[in-house]
Amino acid sequence: MKSVDAHLAEILATVRPLAPLELELEQTLGTTLAEDVSSPVPLPPFDNSAMDGYAVRVEDLSEIPVTLPVIDDVAAGSLELRAVGPGHAVRIMTGAPLPAGADVVVPVEWTDGGTVSVRIDRRAEAGNAIRRAGEDVQTGEIVLKAGTVIGPAQLGIIAGVGRRRVWARPRPRVVVISTGAELVEPGGPLQPGQIWDSNSYTLTAAVREVGAEGFRAGSVGDDPGMLLDRLDTHLMRADAIITSGGVSMGAYEPVKEALSPLGTVRFEKVAMQPGMPQGFGVLGDDQVPIFALPGNPVSSFVSFMLFVRPALDRMRGLPGGMPETVTARTTGPLRSPSGRRSYLRGVLAADGTVSPAHGQGSHQLAALASANALIVVPEDVTEVEAGASVEVVRL
Numbered sequence: 001m002k003s004v005d006a007h008l009a010e011i012l013a014t015v016r017p018l019a020p021l022e023l024e025l026e027q028t029l030g031t032t033l034a035e036d037v038s039s040p041v042p043l044p045p046f047d048n049s050a051m052d053g054y055a056v057r058v059e060d061l062s063e064i065p066v067t068l069p070v071i072d073d074v075a076a077g078s079l080e081l082r083a084v085g086p087g088h089a090v091r092i093m094t095g096a097p098l099p100a101g102a103d104v105v106v107p108v109e110w111t112d113g114g115t116v117s118v119r120i121d122r123r124a125e126a127g128n129a130i131r132r133a134g135e136d137v138q139t140g141e142i143v144l145k146a147g148t149v150i151g152p153a154q155l156g157i158i159a160g161v162g163r164r165r166v167w168a169r170p171r172p173r174v175v176v177i178s179t180g181a182e183l184v185e186p187g188g189p190l191q192p193g194q195i196w197d198s199n200s201y202t203l204t205a206a207v208r209e210v211g212a213e214g215f216r217a218g219s220v221g222d223d224p225g226m227l228l229d230r231l232d233t234h235l236m237r238a239d240a241i242i243t244s245g246g247v248s249m250g251a252y253e254p255v256k257e258a259l260s261p262l263g264t265v266r267f268e269k270v271a272m273q274p275g276m277p278q279g280f281g282v283l284g285d286d287q288v289p290i291f292a293l294p295g296n297p298v299s300s301f302v303s304f305m306l307f308v309r310p311a312l313d314r315m316r317g318l319p320g321g322m323p324e325t326v327t328a329r330t331t332g333p334l335r336s337p338s339g340r341r342s343y344l345r346g347v348l349a350a351d352g353t354v355s356p357a358h359g360q361g362s363h364q365l366a367a368l369a370s371a372n373a374l375i376v377v378p379e380d381v382t383e384v385e386a387g388a389s390v391e392v393v394r395l
């Protein structure tokens with residue numbers, strides 16, 4: 001059987017980072033910057049006030065209290081400014097440009113708030129409550145490096161240096177298709193022998209959670225032809241395809257039947273549990289990667305975490321690789337089939353212990369829903385005692 005690492009390595013050798021596009025600011029959340037962004041101007045662009053108060057000359061504060069005439073009123077965005085001469089005060093709002101001649105801002109709380117003249121009751125040091133031009137960013141300074149994932153704060157500084165568009169690798173568009181004649185769309189009535197399609201929702205959500213765009217394309221039953229039609233419909237706009245089900249040893253394995261003849265998708269057993277039956281390859285002229293995951297809901301979820309997520313990271317221009325693990329102590333004994341790496345469901349606690357879930361069946365939704373971690377049991381281990389330390393993938 002193929003090792004987990006070899007399967008992941010083959011996937012990572014196949015997928016490619018998406019080509020950068022010049023994106024409008026609003027479209028960039030979750031994308032990966034493909035250029036260094038620098039500032040064309042100093043930030044702030046001009047000396048301005050950090051507080052609502054009065055701009056004055058510090059030498060006029062030598063005798064406190066002192067009353068000064070208020071010669072101007074400067075709000076943020078004001079253009080024409082009168083200089084502050086000796087013995088003058090200018091009322092100033094936070095963010096407003098500092099008038100020439102002033103070298104201190106006295107917060108209004110330290111005064112009587114006068115508008116014609118102001119009594120200042122407390123001395124402020126020179127430079128108080130002044131934001132100097134360029135103290136945040138210098139002209140030409142790189143504020144974000146290529147390869148940075150753009151979140152809200154990164155959008156802030158891109159907008160803050162005046163960029164309307166940036167070059168970034170877009171979020172991969174991933175189409176999720178379920179297979180299985182037994183599947184019914186949640187909300188619909190169940191006939192005998194039917195189940196609700198959970199994989200479509202789990203996998204589309206997992207795609208979105210890792211920063212890609214997920215499109216749930218529904219189920220195609222057990223009909224290979226329907227699968228091929230559904231793939232045709234979505235292939236041109238997909239950067240990747242995920243299917244679940246129909247890849248094992250059964251008589252009706254629509255994914256295997258539909259894709260094996262194409263010769264570009266391989267189906268094999270990987271030395272892991274859950275997630276043993278795996279299909280991976282590329283489709284169409286654009287070599288769109290397809291992840292043909294096993295049908296058992298826990299198998300497809302674990303397969304997503306191990307194989308799809310790292311691939312999507314790479315497509316986003318990020319490193320992407322085997323999920324990180326943390327060390328924990330298992331509170332209960334663990335069992336794992338020899339020769340397969342197990343990913344058992346468990347609950348990792350703040351005290352560094354991990355409690356294995358009661359149900360470890362790869363179809364058991366409840367155990368997966370209550371887990372926040374996958375306990376890794378290596379291929380050559382079949383028993384782990386309670387209290388032993390284990391490696392754990394956080395979910």
Ligand SMILES: Nc1nc2c(c(=O)[nH]1)N[C@H]1C(S)=C(S)[C@@H](COP(=O)(O)OP(=O)(O)OC[C@H]3O[C@@H](n4cnc5c(N)ncnc54)[C@H](O)[C@@H]3O)O[C@H]1N2
Pocket residue numbers: 178179180182183195196197198199200244245246247248249250253274275276277293294295296297299362363
């Ligand atoms: N004789 C053998 N039988 C099986 C083997 C094997 O090696 N020899 N492998 C087992 C393992 S391991 C797995 S995993 C499953 C995977 O099989 P498939 O990928 O063909 O999945 P299906 O047969 O289509 O479905 C399996 C199971 O999962 C349920 N399912 C499928 N799709 C969904 C969905 N969208 N939402 C919820 N549940 C889904 C389906 O009803 C089946 O119960 O094969 C084992 N068999």
Ligand code: MOO
Pocket residue numbers: 272273274275276277294296298299362
């Ligand atoms: O891959 Mo299966 O998930 O071992 O049940």
Ligand SMILES: [Mg+2]
Pocket residue numbers: 245246247248249250252253295
């Ligand atoms: Mg099957």
